[in-house]
Amino acid sequence: MAQLSENLLPAKLVLENLVEDKYVEEKYVLGIDGGGTKTLTRLVNLKTQQSWQAQGGSSSLTNDFNGAIATIAGLCRQVVKQAHASENKSSDDECDYQHISAVFGLAGAGNDKRVQQLIETLAMPFAQLSICSDARTSAYGANNGEAVAVVALGTGSVGMRLDGQGNSFLTGGWGFIAGDEGGGAKLGLAAVKITLTEFECHFERNKTHQCELASQIMQFIGATRPEMLTWLSTAKPCDYAKFSPLVFALALICPVARKLLAEHIQAVEYLIDLTLANTQLPLVLLGGLAEVTKACLSTKYQQQLIAAKGDALDGACFLAQQFYITQS
Template identity: 45%
Template sequence: MWILTVDGGGSKTLARLTDTVSGRQWQQQAGPASLTNDFALALHNINQLSAALCRDAGVDSSKLQVVMGLAGAGNPQQQQLAYAQLAPLYQSLLVTTDARTSLYGANLGQPVLVVALGTGSVAMRLLPDGTEQQIGGWGFNIGDEAGGAWLGKLAVRQLLWQVDSLDGVQSPLLQAIAGKIGHSAAQLLPWLKTAEPNDFAALAPLVFQYQRQCAVAASLLQQQTAAVSQLITQGLAHYSLPVVLLGGLAADTLPLLPDSLRAQLQTARGSALDGAFILATQHHTTAETRHDG
């Protein structure tokens, strides 16, 4: 059996093709595949990866059992549209969220709470009876607290306050951000008009970089810590689960968390691609895939 697994996020996409008979694997990376940020680009990158892996392995895509965990797939309209366009290419297809594939990979299909901090943010729990529940992940416009885009947006908001102040931009962090996006309204307004979540998320690493030398950065990271703590606390609720912190901001955020929360964390046992593979083995028939997709 040939299984193609895809992990499509707001910044990059990973894909792995596995021949379950021989055990051979092929893997490649491309640009973002967020269905809600840029649907056309997402499908382009997915198709590009799939075609390249099929060429490498010498197999036709019609023989593949496919599970794709994609950012934005929680939106039913986008998920259904993606499924409709991609399904004819494959033997079977399940389109689900990247949060779900990360959930199954984090503890290799065993009960767990996953808190993912990437361009966006989301918490998901997998309970012993197989129930899956999501907390957060409402998107950049209203939620995704503790994600890179959210943190970058908070930093830009602070920059605008200092641009408007009589003293000008004094914060070392905000000076660094201004160097990237502008020091004045004439520069900032065009940037703000076209800025996407990825653009805000690109600024988030600077907040961590300046935390020891800038009061504004330290204050923003207090908000970051509070947001992550809330995701973990609400995700655990009345359950006793191991907690796995994932995503591009996880390593930098971890040391900021209270000792009581850090004590509950464990290292991920697998990746989103591993989780997608587990789901593929559970949903390998065409009937099951169409029911879920």
């Protein structure tokens, strides 16, 4: 199984090569964008540019490893079958894996052992298979493989910088407990912590609220100690993340929400600084919190922002195409 070179060609060069290329005869690329909630797969016939897509559940290697393997294997078979059906090929699809260059961008792919185990368990005879973090595929998608700094603000947070030579540099991505500052779960956690303090200092003693944010969160997590402990005992990062829109919504009327929002913006700007590492690259913000956060950033960060040109699935397919280029 070939390893994908770290030194990749920029996007324009790839496209020029593909247009005139003899290597695209019967060649396919398969890209996967696998996150903690859903997984997207796309198979492309490089000659006809026909493509087939399928969607499934989580394929994060961190959360449910066996579930991730099942999701990925199922989605690969599904798009290959779709291609066979529309291209009138035999149903014996296994042999066709040899014509597919595949790149999986998966949450949790920083864990080498799990990646190795995934490759061994799948045992699909791709022409080449590379597995990398979804941060990497996001960055390749965001600026068509050209130099860029990408910061993803979803439930978690992570930064990725690509230079013009195809080198990538990761920042953050340490997970909910020890990292993810600037992400929705950590913002929601900060709001829950404020709520617990408010509960102990005011509500438990005299049933009054000093803070609108805490008052609203107590409607979800309860207003007695046993209720709150029960909520806390099962709360996952996505449960905390659900409170992050509330912080934005209440910032105008609640000083506590305003303070948390300021700390969130500070954390995002710190993550952007680490990701840019003193370069002046175009900056792309991705993920569910990207739009609401953008408006609150300082002017100097806003000026560096560009809109994403593609998503992580585009990035995975882009990376998979490199195989045919670097082979030539």
